[in-house]
Amino acid sequence: MTVGTNIQELGLTKQREVVLQVIRHSEHHLTANEVFSGSKALLPSISFATVYNSLRYLKEAGHIAEIKFGNGASRFDRMTSRHDHALCTRCGKIVDIQMDLPPELVAQAERESQFRTESVEFTLRGICPECVGKV
Incomplete structure (x- = not known):
């Protein structure tokens, strides 16, 4: 949908x-x-x-x-298609990110963890532009 x-x-x-x-x-x-x-x-x-x-x-x-x-x-x-997020650690703002994770990154994580991947969610945690401007 x-x-x-x-x-x-x-x-x-x-x-x-x-x-x-x-x-x-x-x-x-x-x-x-x-x-x-x-x-x-x-x-x-x-x-x-x-x-x-x-x-x-x-x-x-x-x-x-x-x-x-x-x-x-x-x-x-509301967005059900595969996408990632950026999360502000100060105000809690969440932003959708449309990007393709390199398959080699997922493969490396699987090798190191010995997990079989079911899904991958990438969350960038940091400070949003509005909060950076308040510093």
């Missing part, structure tokens, strides 16, 4: 449509709490449990991606 796919064409419940709409219209990678707040503004009767279950369903159906950086709450991404 692409970001441009019409939500109504997916045959989702109203609640799942709202959750997907909130994620698709955000320029950020939202936490479940942020998705809940945005969903509540559009559909006041929606519960947190419904949002949480909708996130799980939408992820399993391939409509959204879940990102775990190991430093707190999961984030949800």
Whole structure:
């Protein structure tokens, strides 16, 4: 599924449509709490449990991606195609990066770790331009 796919064409419940709409219209990678707040503004009767279950369903159906950086709450991404991220260690900003990792880098990591690769996620951690400007 692409970001441009019409939500109504997916045959989702109203609640799942709202959750997907909130994620698709955000320029950020939202936490479940942020998705809940945005969903509540559009559909006041929606519960947190419904949002949480909708996130799980939408992820399993391939409509959204879940990102775990190991430093707190999961984030949800409207972009489901393979891509990487840059994470600001000061403000928490997350930026999508479109790049191809050299196959030899993955092969070297496999040799050194003796792991068989299932997936590769690259996260660049550093300080974003806005935070650098504040120093």
